[in-house]
Amino acid sequence: MIDNLNILLPEIFLSLSIFTLLMIGVFIKNSFNFIFNLSSVVLVFTILIILNNPNDQEKIFLDSFIRDAFSNYFKILILISSLFVLNSSKNFIIENKLNKFEYPIIILLSILGMFFMVSSNDLILFYLGLELQSLSLYILAAIDRDNLRSTESGVKYFVLSALSSGLLLYGCSLLYGFTGTTNFEEISGQLNKENTGAVFAMVFILVGLAFKVSAVPFHMWTPDVYQGAPTSITSYFAVVPKTAGLALIIKFMLIPFSSILFEWQTIIIFLSIASMILGAVAAIVQKNIKRLLAYSSIGHIGYALAGIATGSISGYESSIIYISIYVIMNIGAFSCLYLFKKDGQYKENISDLSGISKKQPLLAISLLIILFSLAGIPPLGGFFAKFYIFTAVLEQKMYVLGIIGLLTTVISAFYYLRIIKIIYFDESVIAFEEVKNKTAQISIFISCIILTTFFLYPSIFNDLVGSLFTS
Amino acid sequence: MNFPILTTLIFLPLLSSLFIFISKNKKNNLGFIYISLFGSVATFLLSLFLWYSLDLSTSEFQFVEEKSWINNFIKFKLGVDGISILFIVLTTFITPVCILSCINSVKDRVKEFLIAILVLETFMIGVFCSLDLVIFYLFFEAGLIPMFLIIGVWGGPNRIYSAFKFFLFTLLGSVLMLVAIIVIYWLTGTTDITQIYEIKIPEEYQNILWLAFLSSFAVKTPMWPVHTWLPDAHVEAPTAGSVILAAILLKMAGYGFLRFSIPMFPLASEFFTPLIYTLSIIAIIYTSLVALMQEDMKKLIAYSSVAHMGYVTLGIFTLTKQGIEGSIFQMISHGLISAALFLCVGVVYDRLHSRLISTYGGLVNFLPKYSFLFLIFALAALGLPGTTGFLGEFLVLTGTFQKSYLIAMIATFGVVLGAAYMLWLTKRVIFGVTKNSEIKTLSDVNKFEIIMLGSLGFFVIFFGFYPAPLMETFSVSVNNLIDNYQIAINSR
Numbered sequence: 001m002i003d004n005l006n007i008l009l010p011e012i013f014l015s016l017s018i019f020t021l022l023m024i025g026v027f028i029k030n031s032f033n034f035i036f037n038l039s040s041v042v043l044v045f046t047i048l049i050i051l052n053n054p055n056d057q058e059k060i061f062l063d064s065f066i067r068d069a070f071s072n073y074f075k076i077l078i079l080i081s082s083l084f085v086l087n088s089s090k091n092f093i094i095e096n097k098l099n100k101f102e103y104p105i106i107i108l109l110s111i112l113g114m115f116f117m118v119s120s121n122d123l124i125l126f127y128l129g130l131e132l133q134s135l136s137l138y139i140l141a142a143i144d145r146d147n148l149r150s151t152e153s154g155v156k157y158f159v160l161s162a163l164s165s166g167l168l169l170y171g172c173s174l175l176y177g178f179t180g181t182t183n184f185e186e187i188s189g190q191l192n193k194e195n196t197g198a199v200f201a202m203v204f205i206l207v208g209l210a211f212k213v214s215a216v217p218f219h220m221w222t223p224d225v226y227q228g229a230p231t232s233i234t235s236y237f238a239v240v241p242k243t244a245g246l247a248l249i250i251k252f253m254l255i256p257f258s259s260i261l262f263e264w265q266t267i268i269i270f271l272s273i274a275s276m277i278l279g280a281v282a283a284i285v286q287k288n289i290k291r292l293l294a295y296s297s298i299g300h301i302g303y304a305l306a307g308i309a310t311g312s313i314s315g316y317e318s319s320i321i322y323i324s325i326y327v328i329m330n331i332g333a334f335s336c337l338y339l340f341k342k343d344g345q346y347k348e349n350i351s352d353l354s355g356i357s358k359k360q361p362l363l364a365i366s367l368l369i370i371l372f373s374l375a376g377i378p379p380l381g382g383f384f385a386k387f388y389i390f391t392a393v394l395e396q397k398m399y400v401l402g403i404i405g406l407l408t409t410v411i412s413a414f415y416y417l418r419i420i421k422i423i424y425f426d427e428s429v430i431a432f433e434e435v436k437n438k439t440a441q442i443s444i445f446i447s448c449i450i451l452t453t454f455f456l457y458p459s460i461f462n463d464l465v466g467s468l469f470t471s
Numbered sequence: 472m473n474f475p476i477l478t479t480l481i482f483l484p485l486l487s488s489l490f491i492f493i494s495k496n497k498k499n500n501l502g503f504i505y506i507s508l509f510g511s512v513a514t515f516l517l518s519l520f521l522w523y524s525l526d527l528s529t530s531e532f533q534f535v536e537e538k539s540w541i542n543n544f545i546k547f548k549l550g551v552d553g554i555s556i557l558f559i560v561l562t563t564f565i566t567p568v569c570i571l572s573c574i575n576s577v578k579d580r581v582k583e584f585l586i587a588i589l590v591l592e593t594f595m596i597g598v599f600c601s602l603d604l605v606i607f608y609l610f611f612e613a614g615l616i617p618m619f620l621i622i623g624v625w626g627g628p629n630r631i632y633s634a635f636k637f638f639l640f641t642l643l644g645s646v647l648m649l650v651a652i653i654v655i656y657w658l659t660g661t662t663d664i665t666q667i668y669e670i671k672i673p674e675e676y677q678n679i680l681w682l683a684f685l686s687s688f689a690v691k692t693p694m695w696p697v698h699t700w701l702p703d704a705h706v707e708a709p710t711a712g713s714v715i716l717a718a719i720l721l722k723m724a725g726y727g728f729l730r731f732s733i734p735m736f737p738l739a740s741e742f743f744t745p746l747i748y749t750l751s752i753i754a755i756i757y758t759s760l761v762a763l764m765q766e767d768m769k770k771l772i773a774y775s776s777v778a779h780m781g782y783v784t785l786g787i788f789t790l791t792k793q794g795i796e797g798s799i800f801q802m803i804s805h806g807l808i809s810a811a812l813f814l815c816v817g818v819v820y821d822r823l824h825s826r827l828i829s830t831y832g833g834l835v836n837f838l839p840k841y842s843f844l845f846l847i848f849a850l851a852a853l854g855l856p857g858t859t860g861f862l863g864e865f866l867v868l869t870g871t872f873q874k875s876y877l878i879a880m881i882a883t884f885g886v887v888l889g890a891a892y893m894l895w896l897t898k899r900v901i902f903g904v905t906k907n908s909e910i911k912t913l914s915d916v917n918k919f920e921i922i923m924l925g926s927l928g929f930f931v932i933f934f935g936f937y938p939a940p941l942m943e944t945f946s947v948s949v950n951n952l953i954d955n956y957q958i959a960i961n962s963r
Contacts, residue, residue, distance in 0.1 A: 357624075361583075372616055377642075378609040387605075387649075394653045402653075406646035413642055417619070417635060425623045425631050455609065459542040466542075 007058045007067045010049045010075065011115050017042040018108050025101035032099040036090065039104035043083045043111075050075050055467070063183055064122035070468045071119040073320070074247040078114050081239045081327045082107060088335040088443040089232030092346070096230055098143060106143075107236065110136035114244035118251070123172045123182040126248070130168070130212075134161055137241060141229045153228025160221045161211065168208025174201035175256075187256040199263050205252065206267055213245035215305060216274035219298050226294035231346065234290055235334030238297050239327050246304055246323050250316050253308060254469075261311050268309040273404055275302030280411035284418075289350050292415065293333060296374060299412055300326050306405050307389045310396045313469045318388035320468070321461040325385035325454075332370045332447025338440040339363055341433050350419055355428020364423050366448045373451045375416040376409050381454035388462075475536050476521060477549040477600050480559070481593055483514045484566070488589035491582060500581035507570050507585040511592065515563040518596075522556050527943055530951030532602060532665065540606075545662055548602040553948035554799060557941060558599040558719075558726055561806045565718045566592045568923045569711035572814055575821045575919065576710045577625060584625060588711060591617040595719050599726060604652045604662040607731075611687075611723060612645055618712065618720065626707040633700075633707035640700040644690035651683035655735075668734050668955070674963070681739035684732050691724035692784060695754040698777045705773035706826070710817030713769065717776050717809035722802045725783045729795070733787070734952060737959035740788065747788040752881050754781030759888035763895070767826050768816045771896055772809060775852060778885060779805045785882060786867035790956055794870020795949050800941060801863030804851075804931070808860055811848040811927040815841070818920055822913050828896065833905030838915045842901045844924045851931045853893040854886055858935035 005012065021035050021042070028034070050072055057068040086107060093099050113136060116129030138161065142154020176182055178197040179190035191198050211218040226234045249268075257264050279299020286292040304326070307319030339360075340347045357364035373382035386409060393402045454460075487510025491503050525533055532550030540547035551559065569588055577584050594617070597610030615638055623634035656662050659670045672680065693701045701721075705713045733740045755778050762774035779801065786798030818841060819834070820826055835842040851858035854865075864886060871879040905911065916924065934941055 377616060378612045383609070383612075387653075390649070391653050391656065394650065395657050399650075399654075402650055403647075406650060407643075410639060410643045410646055414635070414639060417638060420619075421623065421631055421635070424620060425634070458540065459544070462542055462544075 004058075004060050006053070007060055008065065009053065010046050011112065011119075013049055014042065014046055014108065014112050014115065017045075018105060018112065021101075021105050021108070025105065032094075032101050032103070035101045036086075036093075036099075036104050039108055040083060040087060042108065043079050043086075047076055047079045047083075050079070059121060061125075062122075063185070064125045065116075065119055066121040067119060070247075070251070073464065073468055074118040074243060075115055077243055077324060077327065078111060078118075078240055081243065081331060082111055082236070084331045084443050084446075085232075085236045085239055085334070088331070088338060088437075088440040089235060090439055091437045092230070092232045092338050092440075095344075096144065096232075096346075098230055098232065100143070102139075103143065106136045106139050110140070111240070114240070117244050118247045120251075121184050121255075123176065123184075123187075127169060127172055130248075131165065133241065133244065134165060134212075137161070137237070140233050140236065141225055143233060144230050147230075149228040150230060153225040156228075157221050157225045164208045164211035164218065167204050171201045171204025171206075171208065174198075174204065184251075184255040188258055191257065191259045195260075199260060202257055202260060202264055203267065206249075206264060206271075209245060209249050209252070210271055213242050213249065213301050213305075214298055215271040215301050216278045216298060219275070219278070222298060223291045223294040226297075227288055227291045227348075231290065231334065231337050231348075234293075235330070235337075238293065238334065239330050242297065242301065243323055243327060246301075246308075246319065249305075249308055250319065253311070254316065265309055265311050268305055269398075269401055272302050272305035272309050273401065275299060275305065276405055276408040277302075280408040280415075283412065283415045286415075287350055288348050289337065289353075289419075290348055292350065292419075293330070296412070296415075297326075297330070299408065300374075302408075303386060303389050303405060306401055307392050309401065310392050310398065312392065312396060314395060315392040316469065317462070317465045318392040320465045321388050322385045324461055324465075325381050328447050328450050329370055329373050329382055332366070332444050332451070333374065335440040335443040335447070336363065336367055336370070338437055339432070339435045339444075341435045342430055343433075347430075347432070350422055352430055352432075353419065353422050354426040355431060357424045358428060359431050360434070363444075366444045367423060368420060369448045369451055370444075371416045371420055375413040377413070379455040381451040384454060384458045476517070477534050477536055477551065480514060480517050480521065480563075481549075481597050481600060483517065484510055484589040484592040484596070486510070487513075488586045488593075491586055491589070501574075503582050503585050504570060504574060507589055508567055510589060511563065511567040511570055514592070514596075515560075515567060518556075518560045518563040521551065522560055522944070525551065525553070525556055525944070527553060527947060530948045535602070545603060545605050547606060548663055548665075549600045549606075550602045550665075551600060553945040554729055554952075555599045555726065557799065557803055557944055558722055559596055561722070561803055562592060562595045562599065562719050565714060565806065565810055568810065568814070568927065569714050571919050571923045572711050572714065572817060575917075576817055580624065584621070584709075584711075587617040587621050588715070591621070591715060595715075595723070598723050602664055604655065604664060604667075604731070607727075608645070608649055608652055611727075612642070614720065614723075615641055618716065621712040621715075622704055622708045625709040625712065628707075629703070630707040633703040636700045637704040640690050640697065641687075644687040644697070647683040648687035651680045654680060664731065664735070671959070672735060674738055677736040677739035678742060681732060681736040681743060684727070684736075685743075688724040688727045688732070689750075691727070692721060692780050693724075693777060694750045694780070694784060695757060695777070698754065698758065701777060702770050702773040705776075705813075706767060706769045710813060710820070713773075713813040713817075714810045717772075717813055718806040721776065721780055722806060725780070725787065725798060725802050728784070728787050729799070729952065733790070733956060737956045738963060740790070740956070741960055744788050744790070747784055748875070748878050751781040751785035751788075752878060752885075754778060755785070755882055755885035756888065759885055759892060762892045763888070766828055768828055768896065768900070769813065769826050771828075771892060772812045772816065775889065775892065776805070776809050778889060779809070779852075781885070782864055782867045782882065785878070786870055789867075789870040789874050790953065791870040791873050792949060792953055793866045793873070795952065796942065796945065797863055797866025797868075797870055799945050799949070800859065800938065801867060803941060804859030804863045804934070807927050807931050808848055808851045808858075811844075811924060811931070812852060814920075814924055814927070815845045815848060818916060818924075819913075823907075823909060828899050830907055831900045831910065832903040832907065833901075834910065834913075835901050836905060837911055837913055840921070841916045844916070844928055845901055846897060847928050847931065848924075849893045849897045851935070853890040856935075857932065859931050859938070860935075862935065862938050
């Protein structure tokens, strides 16, 4: 029994740390800094624990919890990205008076929720993990409670997300009703094409998940929440829950719904094409950079879904690679936002970026790399992400999806170029202050180095991801 | 081959750009220019060594380097043959010339400009060295980034529109090529072109894949009707940008036809020959007529480039020995001549800040050396015997006559039009009455300008009289290309 607990060790460690941190926060006054640093340590330790954990498949608690290479990969991705998101935003949090000790703790709680999501092998555990994550995210979206925008975005997110959770739960209960089990593998055995009710359940579950990763047409909350929430929260929203959501979609397609492949494939193809097109077109007219990044993230999710839509292992792999590179790019992009500061205010208008190429050439060139990478221009990392996706898509002879996807990259290149135009070509209107923000600068630096040197060894993620689906 | 000479060649400019990147900003920018000149001249010498040590008696790829790149999928494969070596040498020769031209023409952000030029050189050499479709695509597309910045940051008043048009046109063409590359991978199981040559792509796929490649190459060539980005880009780009664009970037497409379209899709190449003929003829006649009407010198030369590239595509798709050799020769010759003409415009633009033909007139009285050099290149551009321009067009037309009298006659008419606009330009700029009093105050070409224009002029005349070194370099490779094409056509 004790041996079995090793399987759950990361989760146990994380939850115990959360309780401890909570106690420290309650009993020690002004302990934000201490708790913040400690939670970074907790994240690092959790990474170490997972790395120490073997990758072979193990199930416990009546097969409801599963530990395998797949869940471990996503947990590490979630932890590393949270670590970077959290640390790069520290100065921002303090300057915007968001330095309540609950902040890092709630983030840890949401990570715990995601851990259970990616490790779930059962509808109930999956739903519990999802709710733990969502509840934490509602609070995070509204954490700047004196700010009207932030509160509004929190409420908006809560209402819509609760609705989607409801749909998801309804789907889960339908699925249970039609198959008589909540275990993923058993569901997979029960499902077949004649089971119309199960197809209904699948649609509801997909809608719920599509909402969480903000795929069109369930994306409405994304631009408002991205813009309204404080930047530090937005960067967390853009990176971490997306990863977990995508992992879940892959998991559902891989195990419970594997026997109704054709049915869900159609839906995912639609979601993918709609997201790619809307992400590309709607971003063109945006003036606020956070809103623009919201639409850009919608577009990127479209590409990641295109990989899943293939229904093949190589497609899932390409999708995981895509989301991993997406995380790297977005951490870089959001860290840049912490450096756009004038008179103590953080600037979010794209037109304010004019002239940083003269005053802050290093920041300008970093943004250049990140934006071209987001646009998917070789030889940067973003190109390889798209390349793997389209290789997988065309392997399945889905030419329409592939061509639409590549044409939308041209449209989306336009709005990334527009930002570059403002940075490099336009006369400077305002000049930002020199911001001393070591952690954000380090994040940008690491992100840029990875993106520019990615072409030297582009199969780094293939090596990691290649072993995920062997079992 | 143990020493990775091609990798060194590709990354040498990148390395020197890194040097510039980390070196401190000093008061004058000559330091940066010397570093980049040193790097690019070293690259040039290395490429000359490569040319010298290339075995010209075989059409095999030489100096092949193969490294595992993406596991079980793509290999990083480089190599050169008789065709690509000339483009590599052209690239490495033009780049130092461009850097020299920066001394006078670029005043602002010189450091960044040099970095962009050197990074671009890396990508351009990479295009001509790569023996793998994905690697080729990687370098082909990557060149967009520095060129976009060169036009956008250092360009003229309408630079933003031009830079966007350039970038989006090219990207739109290229993504279809990417689809085709991936489809080829799934059809043949490899993206290594030497293997694809062997495997033979199924006939039913050839046409559609050929069109996808065309979409990219047609934009890059540029062929009518997707040539419209070129005049805009040329007019707004700074001198060095125009030079690189005209001399090298346009050649990537012609090279692409020779390296990819014809050997990989011989049947489709035969099938679409009439299409290419039509587009080339339209390009030659239509853009020559348009060039006649231009007020702006750079625009005139840009349209003449489209016409000249029309001969190139025409020659390639005659699929005869003379036609293809003429096209390659024409590409090299156009690389030298158009580069020189843009530099000539740059020289007077630096002094008077006007590209309008009407600003000038009677330059010969005050800038005799300049006028002499300008005349050489103008005559070379219209194809005067004794210059490289003549040989290229002559061979292309010889090749065309073997295939179709009608096409050849129309194309020959284009030569007359070419002479018309170039001579008229010369008459209006160099000769005639000096109306503009400012011209009297202009200084003649300085030593840097003499070096860059003189070296180009030397090669234009030298290879015009003695083309053998170039012809011998690509002769065997071209023979091999045509033989393989004939085999593929006959074995159908």
